[in-house]
Amino acid sequence: MTSYVERPPVPQLAGVVRTVWVQRTGAAPYVQRHLPTGGVELHFPIGGRPQLIGPLTGPHVEVITPHTTLVGVRFGPGAAPPLPAMLDDLVDQRLGLAELWGSPVERLVDAVGGAATPKLALDALQAHLQREFRAADAADPLVGQAVRALMPWRPVDIAALAGHLALSASQLRRRCLHAIGMGPKVLQRTLRFQGFLALAQAGATASGRVGADGVAGLAVDVGYADQAHLSRECLRLTGVTPRSLLGGDVDRCACGHDHSASYRPFLAGRGLPAPRR
Secondary structure, rough: OEEEEEEEOOOOHOOEEEEEEEEEEOOOOOEEEEEEOOOEEEEOOOOOOOOOEEOOOOOOOEEEEOEEEEEEEEEEOOOOOOOOOOHHHHOOEEEHHHHHOOOOHHHHHHHHHHHOOOHHHHHHHHHHHHHHHOOOOOOOOHHHHHHHHOOOOOOOOHHHHHHHHOOOOHHHHHHHHHHOOHHHHHHHHHHHHHHHHHHHHHHOOOOOOOOHHHHHHHHHOOOOOOOHHHHHHHHHOOOHHHHHHOOOOOOOOOOOOEHHHHHHHHOOOOOOOOOOO
């Protein structure tokens, strides 16, 4: 049986990592649908070769082999680990980590593969990332401000945001492409959909606007014009309808996994009635 357990990162990585996880597959191959999140991910199968998933603009379907244990790290937008390339060169790509980091990856593979438990393997990976970030140049602070402004619940005009940051619209776009892999408008759409998923995963109640409840209400709460608008974006970003993605029910996803650690940052900024659980 497949299991997937998320948890928050260690405190030292909280500003750059959205969530970490351990995934185990059962006796059958497991079809995993990776969705755009605005950030990059590290996928580290224990006993296998680690990979970096670049910023996604659409779904990426992967078949994970049976009896695989994998630890993973999902970074926030603009907070990728040190890499030899700008993120706009890595969009929608899946790359071997050895191609990007070189020989240090071999020591990391040994440390993760030699850990006594998946939790200790994840601890080893996070310890390595802490060292990498300590030695890296600081992230672009204006991009960080832009990411915070583009989170759901506070609709913002991109031109106005650029002006607030004392940048032209083209400068903001160029800096976002380099640091995130996508322009601010694409990131805004991605984060809006992630905000909807956060509400759905938490079993949140819609804010109660007249004529908007259930999925339609959550869609309006997060900034969609209506449920049809949400459905179009869901198809574009995931390749399936909201009903298919969520398993036919608004309060869970079809995979049955608990994504609370990943979506906690979205819920924290909601400013609407608290989730039911």
